[in-house]
Amino acid sequence: MSLTIPVSANDHVQGAADAPVTLVEYGDYQCPYCGAAYGIVKSVQKHLGRKLRFVFRNFPLNQAHPMAELAAEAAEAAGAQGKFWEMHDALYENQEQLGQELIETLVERLQLDAARFEADLEERKFQARVKHDFMGGVRSGVNGTPGFFINGKRYDESWDEEPLKAALLTAAAHAGG
Numbered sequence: 473m474s475l476t477i478p479v480s481a482n483d484h485v486q487g488a489a490d491a492p493v494t495l496v497e498y499g500d501y502q503c504p505y506c507g508a509a510y511g512i513v514k515s516v517q518k519h520l521g522r523k524l525r526f527v528f529r530n531f532p533l534n535q536a537h538p539m540a541e542l543a544a545e546a547a548e549a550a551g552a553q554g555k556f557w558e559m560h561d562a563l564y565e566n567q568e569q570l571g572q573e574l575i576e577t578l579v580e581r582l583q584l585d586a587a588r589f590e591a592d593l594e595e596r597k598f599q600a601r602v603k604h605d606f607m608g609g610v611r612s613g614v615n616g617t618p619g620f621f622i623n624g625k626r627y628d629e630s631w632d633e634e635p636l637k638a639a640l641l642t643a644a645a646h647a648g649g
Contacts, residue, residue, distance in 0.1 A: 473612055473613030473625075473626040474612065474621075474624050474625055474626065475496060475612050475621045475624045475625075475626075476608060476611040476612045477608040477611070477612070478624070479494055479496065479525075479527050483527045483528075483529065484527065484528050484529075484551060484556050484557070484560070485525060485526070485527050486517065486525070486526045486527075486557065487517070487522070487524050487525035487526055488522060488525060489525065491522060491523055491524055491525035492523055492643075492644040492647035492648060493520070493523055493524055493525070493622065493623055493640050493641075493643045493644040493647060494524075494525045494526075494527060494621075494622070494623055494624070495513070495516075495524060495525070495526050495527070495620060495621070495622055495640060496527040496528075496529060496620065496621040496624075497509070497513065497526070497527070497528050497529065497618050497619070497620055498529050498530075498531035498605070498609040498612075498614045498617060498618065498619035498620075499528060499529070499530070499531055499617055499618050499619075500530075500531055500532050500533050500537055500540045500544075500617040500618075501532070501537075501539070501540055501543035501544060501547070501563045501564065501567065501570060502532075502533075502536075502537030502538075502539050502540040502543060502567070502570055503533065503536075503537060503540070503617045503618070504567075505616075505617060505618060506564070506617050506618045507564055507567045509618045509631055510561075510564040510565075512631060512632065512633045512636060513526065515633055516633065516636055516637050516640060519637055520637070520640055520641070520644070523640075523641075523644045524640060524644075528560060529605040529608065529609060530544040530547070530548075530601075530602045530605040530606060531605065531606055531609045531614055531617050531619060532544045532602065532606065533616075533617060539570045539571055541599075541602065542572070542575070542593075543563050543570060543575070544598075544602045544605075545592075545593055545596065545597075545598045545599060545602055546559060546563070546575045546578075546589075546593065547559045547560050547563060548597075548598035548601050548602065549584075549589050549592040549593055549597070549598055550578075550579075550582060550584060550589070552588075552592060552597075552598075553584050553585060553588065553589070555582050555584060558582050559578060559582060562578045562581070562582070563578070566578075612626065613626055614626075618631065620636075622639055622640060622643045623643050623647065627639060
């Protein structure tokens with residue numbers, strides 16, 4: 473399967489637009505597998521450097537993870553204040569404490585405008601954005617998290633560090649990077 477929604481300016485992206493390889497992750501902040509993948513992706517980003525562009529999209533599995541939707545909307549609310557990646561990282565790095573209290577602590581730690589953040593969450597301002605990510609994942613064949621795509625093609629192999637790194641390097645080489 474392929475990515476049905478191409479990477480665009482609407483996405484949360486780390487890395488250069490002209491990087492030879494793009495890794496898209498559909499993730500859930502409460503999913504323990506996504507928590508494990510978080511560290512692996514960070515390591516792979518460090519190893520590949522400018523060859524890699526990383527994109528994160530929300531895929532909260534609400535039935536299994538009751539805090540996932542709140543966490544996704546919190547990351548988006550932080551993103552509206554220019555701190556998406558800081559919130560994203562902090563949510564995964566503190567995954568075992570995921571909940572309202574952690575989010576309130578992170579708002580303070582990241583020096584976000586708390587009143588604006590709270591209003592955005594209360595109004596569910598980013599619910600449609602999260603749902604858009606989720607539905608794009610469904611249409612692309614994501615049926616669990618983490619769901620990875622390398623240069624637009626679904627990656628179904630092991631996402632342990634070495635196999636993922638090898639797949640990314642192969643994709644980069646084929647793209648002329």
